[in-house]
Each structure stands twice: as structure tokens, then as C-alpha cells.
Amino acid sequence: MVSGCGEERVMRRTMVMSEYSIGASSINGDGSVTFRLAAPEAQRVSVSGDFISAADGTAFGGGEMVRNGDGVWEYTTLPLASELYTYSFNVDGVRICDPTNGHISRNVSTLSSELIIGGGRGDYYRVNDVPHGTVRSCWYHSDSYGCDRRMMVYTPPGYESGGRYPVLYLLHGAGNDEGSWLELGRVEEIVDNMIARGECRPMIVVMPNGNAFKQAADISAAEGTALKWSDRKPLNPMLEVSFAEVVDYVDGTFRTVDGKRGRAIAGLSMGGGQTSIISYSLPDTFDYVGLFSAAVGAVTDEQNDAKIKAQRDNGLKLYWIACGTEDFLYDGNRQYMSYLDSIGFPYVYCESDGGHIWRNWRIYLSEFAPMLFRK
Amino acid sequence: MVSGCGEERVMRRTMVMSEYSIGASSINGDGSVTFRLAAPEAQRVSVSGDFISAADGTAFGGGEMVRNGDGVWEYTTLPLASELYTYSFNVDGVRICDPTNGHISRNVSTLSSELIIGGGRGDYYRVNDVPHGTVRSCWYHSDSYGCDRRMMVYTPPGYESGGRYPVLYLLHGAGNDEGSWLELGRVEEIVDNMIARGECRPMIVVMPNGNAFKQAADISAAEGTALKWSDRKPLNPMLEVSFAEVVDYVDGTFRTVDGKRGRAIAGLSMGGGQTSIISYSLPDTFDYVGLFSAAVGAVTDEQNDAKIKAQRDNGLKLYWIACGTEDFLYDGNRQYMSYLDSIGFPYVYCESDGGHIWRNWRIYLSEFAPMLFRK
Numbered sequence: 216m217v218s219g220c221g222e223e224r225v226m227r228r229t230m231v232m233s234e235y236s237i238g239a240s241s242i243n244g245d246g247s248v249t250f251r252l253a254a255p256e257a258q259r260v261s262v263s264g265d266f267i268s269a270a271d272g273t274a275f276g277g278g279e280m281v282r283n284g285d286g287v288w289e290y291t292t293l294p295l296a297s298e299l300y301t302y303s304f305n306v307d308g309v310r311i312c313d314p315t316n317g318h319i320s321r322n323v324s325t326l327s328s329e330l331i332i333g334g335g336r337g338d339y340y341r342v343n344d345v346p347h348g349t350v351r352s353c354w355y356h357s358d359s360y361g362c363d364r365r366m367m368v369y370t371p372p373g374y375e376s377g378g379r380y381p382v383l384y385l386l387h388g389a390g391n392d393e394g395s396w397l398e399l400g401r402v403e404e405i406v407d408n409m410i411a412r413g414e415c416r417p418m419i420v421v422m423p424n425g426n427a428f429k430q431a432a433d434i435s436a437a438e439g440t441a442l443k444w445s446d447r448k449p450l451n452p453m454l455e456v457s458f459a460e461v462v463d464y465v466d467g468t469f470r471t472v473d474g475k476r477g478r479a480i481a482g483l484s485m486g487g488g489q490t491s492i493i494s495y496s497l498p499d500t501f502d503y504v505g506l507f508s509a510a511v512g513a514v515t516d517e518q519n520d521a522k523i524k525a526q527r528d529n530g531l532k533l534y535w536i537a538c539g540t541e542d543f544l545y546d547g548n549r550q551y552m553s554y555l556d557s558i559g560f561p562y563v564y565c566e567s568d569g570g571h572i573w574r575n576w577r578i579y580l581s582e583f584a585p586m587l588f589r590k
Numbered sequence: 591m592v593s594g595c596g597e598e599r600v601m602r603r604t605m606v607m608s609e610y611s612i613g614a615s616s617i618n619g620d621g622s623v624t625f626r627l628a629a630p631e632a633q634r635v636s637v638s639g640d641f642i643s644a645a646d647g648t649a650f651g652g653g654e655m656v657r658n659g660d661g662v663w664e665y666t667t668l669p670l671a672s673e674l675y676t677y678s679f680n681v682d683g684v685r686i687c688d689p690t691n692g693h694i695s696r697n698v699s700t701l702s703s704e705l706i707i708g709g710g711r712g713d714y715y716r717v718n719d720v721p722h723g724t725v726r727s728c729w730y731h732s733d734s735y736g737c738d739r740r741m742m743v744y745t746p747p748g749y750e751s752g753g754r755y756p757v758l759y760l761l762h763g764a765g766n767d768e769g770s771w772l773e774l775g776r777v778e779e780i781v782d783n784m785i786a787r788g789e790c791r792p793m794i795v796v797m798p799n800g801n802a803f804k805q806a807a808d809i810s811a812a813e814g815t816a817l818k819w820s821d822r823k824p825l826n827p828m829l830e831v832s833f834a835e836v837v838d839y840v841d842g843t844f845r846t847v848d849g850k851r852g853r854a855i856a857g858l859s860m861g862g863g864q865t866s867i868i869s870y871s872l873p874d875t876f877d878y879v880g881l882f883s884a885a886v887g888a889v890t891d892e893q894n895d896a897k898i899k900a901q902r903d904n905g906l907k908l909y910w911i912a913c914g915t916e917d918f919l920y921d922g923n924r925q926y927m928s929y930l931d932s933i934g935f936p937y938v939y940c941e942s943d944g945g946h947i948w949r950n951w952r953i954y955l956s957e958f959a960p961m962l963f964r965k
Binding site: 238252253254255256257258259306307308309310311312314315317318319321323324325326341342343344346347349350351352353354362363365375430431433434435436437468 | 687725
């Protein structure tokens with residue numbers, strides 16, 4: 216089954232589109248953005264960001280800024296759809312964040328400035344006046360890796376009052392960490408807003424660190440950034456064991472709905488590949504599986520083939536695959552689905568435009584979450 | 591009573607001082623830092639940071655970087671004491687963070703790059719291989735302000751296993767927010783490390799937002815940065831009421847030690863002034879009070895004078911005042927202490943060097959925490 220993906224959602228109470236400033240830059244009444252950077256002594260300044268491909272369909276790129284009389288460089292985009300966009304400036308060959316905008320995010324080791332254009336999908340990524348969940352940064356002990364590891368856990372509004380809640384396990388991509396789904400994926404905002412609108416069930420969202428050789432994000436780990444590559448432990452051989460530890464910790468720490476009907480797992484890129492492996496390696500654990508731009512391909516290994524067939528026979532409620540047509544993993548996903556077709560494994564495929572970027576993963580989460588824990 | 595403050599603490603298991611890189615820059619074997627920025631097209635590049643005053647006693651300032659043959663600009667500091675330092679570059683008149691360093695912090699709306707020199711006090715600000723507490727970002731309803739507000743809460747290692755814990759309420763300065771003590775103050779790292787070393791008692795640390803007119807940090811509030819100044823609600827008139835709400839929420843949500851013997855309150859700058867007001871306005875609530883570079887001065891108001899005398903008569907275990915000799919609030923603190931002397935209010939004064947900067951507030955927290963909840 217193939218469904219469309221990424222249709223514009225508009226929140227019932229949309230933001231009034233009006234001019235306002237993001238530091239020195241401004242979002243204009245028509246949804247265009249005028250970027251400004253004071254740099255009187257600079258020779259050449261440009262702006263780059265993921266807004267450019269969104270506006271006019273060209274590849275991710277940059278625009279030369281024009282210096283006005285005051286030494287302020289300016290660039291105005293086309294009108295942009297409601298979204299969260301990231302951008303940076305380039306001043307005489309040096310890539311920089313907007314020094315007047317405190318809203319920043321880190322993707323792997325690259326920092327970018329952020330802005331949200333409201334009035335549509337972007338409103339899902341804002342903090343709105345709705346009941347808010349709680350986000351925990353907590354550590355659990357991993358016997359398989361012999362260290363404490365950090366995970367982020369979202370519990371929905373009302374969790375503190377009692378009751379049991381289903382759990383979505385959400386895995387990040389290579390180079391990301393346990394904080395990425397919150398920072399770049401806006402999980403807290405998306406789930407808060409969707410619960411408030413009745414669009415998804417209240418759920419716990421667990422975001423572990425998917426890099427087996429790390430305790431936590433570089434920024435939060437004892438090994439820091441000084442970890443030697445040679446210290447890395449292999450990832451995949453231990454994935455089933457280490458992920459069972461995660462599930463055990465979560466079930467032992469939070470008031471969860473027991474059993475597979477109360478568990479979903481999804482991941483992006485590397486985390487999508489892990490989602491495939493974990494969901495067929497831990498049978499009867501997850502009723503909902505989501506592969507977002509997943510690192511998957513043709514299945515040729517006999518053992519894995521047998522496990523996936525067992526997953527098929529065992530049955531689950533949703534196996535959902537999403538990929539963008541410009542994604543470098545598009546062909547791999549096609550091959551993976553051909554394999555699933557060949558063994559009669561039921562799944563739902565959601566194809567979007569765009570490539571391997573966080574905008575798509577926020578959209579996929581917004582499409583996936585409403586389908587969970589409905590029965 | 592006057593005590594020295596800021597003596598060098600050295601962790602038992604210190605980091606081996608060795609050369610390692612922070613992005614393109616490097617920390618050298620002697621504790622000096624060589625900053626590097628690739629900017630072949632730039633005309634002039636400098637580096638600025640709080641390390642400069644630490645190294646040679648000069649005022650916070652910057653150093654001109656020198657361009658080498660590859661278009662990489664360099665600057666090497668004097669050997670620096672073990673600390674957490676913040677820095678930024680200036681490229682042709684534009685202040686930027688280090689584009690090769692993912693470690694960044696936001697102070698009010700200014701972003702800076704961070705580095706830690708280990709081997710001493712700086713090790714307190716690192717994540718080390720010790721048991722870790724949990725940090726929650728959670729929202730409570732404020733009846734006095736008519737909105738949900740966000741706070742950050744640290745619970746110590748072992749909290750999940752049961753028991754009751756005392757609470758330190760930690761207030762930020764003007765322009766900061768509920769995230770600042772974690773991000774700039776390294777509360778999680780300091781308390782984790784001090785508990786592990788047996789230097790402070792396991793405690794809960796509560797970090798509310800002290801700006802009465804805000805739900806939360808700009809970055810996390812529904813009103814965003816678009817809040818009009820005219821929407822501000824007055825702070826001080828409601829402080830006692832609104833802070834009692836905070837205490838009630840915490841006592842109702844976490845397993846706290848009941849009564850004043852289980853509560854401490856401390857704050858920096860504006861938060862230090864609030865600490866003074868809250869602690870005398872809510873009698874029998876706090877046995878431990880800390881004023882860090884507090885916004886205080888002579889006490890001339892009769893009502894406040896009466897409340898402070900009542901606080902004195904009521905008794906408390908520790909009233910601790912810390913200030914740096916270069917702090918612009920130094921004279922105000924002197925006036926406040928003259929008043930306390932005049933009414934025979936017992937306190938401990940801790941004088942450090944340096945000014946109104948986060949380095950001092952991290953040190954003050956490290957000095958204050960061991961004195962709490964000992965009896």
C-alpha cells in the first residue's frame with residue numbers, strides 16, 4: 216500500500232502571520248524572510264539554509280547577500296511555507312551562525328541558526344499554550360557495554376497523575392545522539408501539540424543513544440570527544456542484547472503498557488536500519504514499526520530472511536516505511552520493499568519529496584504518531 | 591565571619607593533562623590553548639574570552655590572531671588554570687562562535703564556544719564516570735501568573751530507588767532562564783561529581799524561571815521572543831506568592847525532606863536579590879540561604895527590616911554571601927552586610943577575585959553545596 220505523505224497540516228488555532236523579527240532578520244507578512252547581518256568590514260557575505268530548496272525547488276544552496284549603506288548585508292527569500300528552517304551565514308569564507316539569533320541547533324558537529332514560520336506545519340514545532348509533557352535526561356546501566364548510558368525520555372501531560380502509557384522508541388541517525396530527536400526532531404513540541412489536538416494518543420517517547428561505542432552525546436559523555444576510533448565496539452552484533460536492556464530499563468522505570476501492543480519503534484537513517492533489525496530480532500516486542508529514510512537494502516542473509524519471515528508470521532499492527540524521492544537511500548528502500556513484497560510482508564509506504572533531512576523526519580514523525588496505539 | 595573562597599580543588603582522580611584538540615584548536619601540554627580558525631579570505635581575526643583575565647589578570651579582552659601560510663589564523667594563550675572557559679572569534683568585525691567546536695552555551699542571547707581544561711577545578715564541570723542523576727524539564731501551573739511555567743529539576747543518583755531528599759532551589763540572574771544553571775552553571779556535573787566524592791549530600795536541585803513575566807526561556811515559551819515589554823507583569827510584588835507555588839509543586843511532585851531543614855535557596859545576581867526576599871518573606875521555609883553576587887544593598891524599608899529581623903530571630907543554619915572584588919555589585923553587598931552586622935544577623939562571607947561572571951557562580955555553588963543538609 217502506498218499513501219501520500221507530507222500533506223500540509225494546519226493547526227486549528229494557527230498563528231497570525233505577521234511581521235516579526237528573529238534577531239536582526241525578519242519574517243515578512245508574505246512568509247518571506249529577510250536575513251540581515253551587520254558586517255561593515257566584510258568583503259563577501261552569503262546565506263545558506265534548507266529554506267532554499269523548500270522555496271523554489273532548487274538544491275540546498277546559498278544566496279549572495281547585498282551590502283547596504285550601513286554595512287548591513289541583506290537577502291530576502293521567496294515566500295516560504297510554514298516550517299522550521301535552519302540557516303547559516305558565510306562571512307569572507309567562514310561559515311557562521313546568526314550572531315543575533317539565540318535559537319540554534321547542532322546536527323552532528325555543525326551548528327545552525329533556526330527560525331520557524333508559523334501559520335501551518337511550523338506551528339507543530341513551536342511551544343504552544345497546551346499542556347506540556349516532561350522530558351528527562353537519565354542514565355541506565357548497560358551490562359552489554361559495561362557502562363552507564365544516557366537516554367532522553369518524554370512522558371506525556373498527566374503522566375504524573377498515574378496510569379500506564381504506551382512507548383514509542385525513537386532512534387537517531389549516524390552522527391546524531393540521544394538529544395537529536397528533541398533538538399532537531401522537535402519531539403516534545405510535536406507530541407505535546409498532537410496530544411492536545413487529539414491527533415495522537417498520549418505516549419512515552421524514549422530516545423536512547425544508538426552509537427554502541429558511546430555513553431552519550433560527545434557533549435555529555437565522560438569520554439568526551441577524545442574517544443579514539445579504535446575504542447569503538449561493534450554495533451550490530453550486540454544490538455538485540457543492548458536494546459533488550461533499554462526496553463527492560465524503560466519497563467522497570469516507567470509505568471508502561473505491557474507487551475507488544477504498547478510498544479512502537481521507529482528510527483531514521485542508521486536508526487531506521489536498527490529499527491528493522493531490532494524489530495525482527497526481538498519478536499513479540501513491537502506492534503508498530505517505522506522506518507524513516509532507513510539505511511536498508513536488499514535482504515540476502517538467510518538468517519535475517521528467516522527472522523523477517525517469522526516477524527511476518529507473528530503479525531504486527533503497522534510496518535510503515537517513509538522515504539523522500541531525493542534521498543540517497545531511496546534505492547535501498549525500494550530494494551527492501553521489493554524483498555518485503557516477495558515474501559508477502561504487509562507494510563505501508565509513504566513517499567515524500569525532499570532528501571535526507573530533518574524536515575522530512577519531523578514530518579514522518581507527525582504522520583506516524585497518529586497511527587500508533589489506536590487498537 | 592569571613593572565609594576565603596575559590597581555593598583550587600583538585601579531584602582525586604584528575605585528568606591526565608595531555609594535548610588534545612577542540613575542533614581545530616588545541617589544548618597544549620602546559621595548559622595553554624592554541625586557537626585556530628581557517629579564514630583565508632578574512633582581513634582581520636581575533637579571539638576573545640574569559641580565559642584572558644584568568645591567565646594574566648588583565649580585563650576580559652581579546653587577542654589579535656596571526657595568519658599563517660595556509661590561511662589559518664592562530665593565537666596561543668598563556669598557560670591557564672584548570673577551568674571551563676568560553677570564547678568567540680571576531681572575523682572582519684563579526685563576532686562568531688568557533689565553527690569547529692560543537693560545545694556551545696547561550697548567556698542571555700549571546701552564544702559562545704566552550705572548552706574545559708582538566709586536571710583541577712575544570713574536572714568538576716565535566717561528565718565523569720560516576721553515577722549520574724536525572725534532569726527533568728517539567729511544567730507546573732502557576733495560579734498567580736495564570737499560566738504553565740517550566741522548571742528544570744535535578745534528582746540525584748539513586749532517587750528512583752526511593753527515599754526522601756533535601757532540595758536546593760537555585761535561582762538565575764536577569765536575562766538568564768531556567769536552563770542557565772544547567773548550561774552555564776554545570777549543576778548536573780558539579781553535583782554528580784561532588785556526591786560521588788562524598789563532598790556534598792545527595793540532593794534535589796530545582797531551577798525555576800525567575801522572570802515573572804515569562805513562562806520559560808524564550809527558546810521554550812509559547813510567547814517566544816515576540817512578547818511585548820508592556821505585557822510584563824511586575825516581579826517583586828508577587829514573588830512570595832509565586833515562589834510558595836514552586837515549593838508546593840516540588841513538595842507535591844518529588845519525595846522531599848519536609849520542613850526548613852530540608853530546604854536551601856540560593857541565587858545569583860537578580861536571583862540573589864530574590865533569594866534574600868523569598869527567604870525572609872517565607873519564614874520557616876529555608877534553613878540554608880546563599881547569595882551569589884547578589885543584587886542587594888542597604889535595607890531601608892521598614893517592612894523589610896522587620897521581616898529580616900524576624901528571619902534572624904527565627905534562626906537558620908547558614909546564611910552565606912559570596913561576591914567577587916571586581917563585581918559591580920560589590921559595594922551593594924558590602925552595604926547589605928553592614929546592615930546585617932547592625933542587626934546582629936549571623937552570616938558567612940566568602941570573597942573571591944573576579945567579577946560578575948559564571949566562573950564565579952560555578953565556584954560559589956561548589957563551595958556552598960558541601961555545607962548543606964549536614965545536620
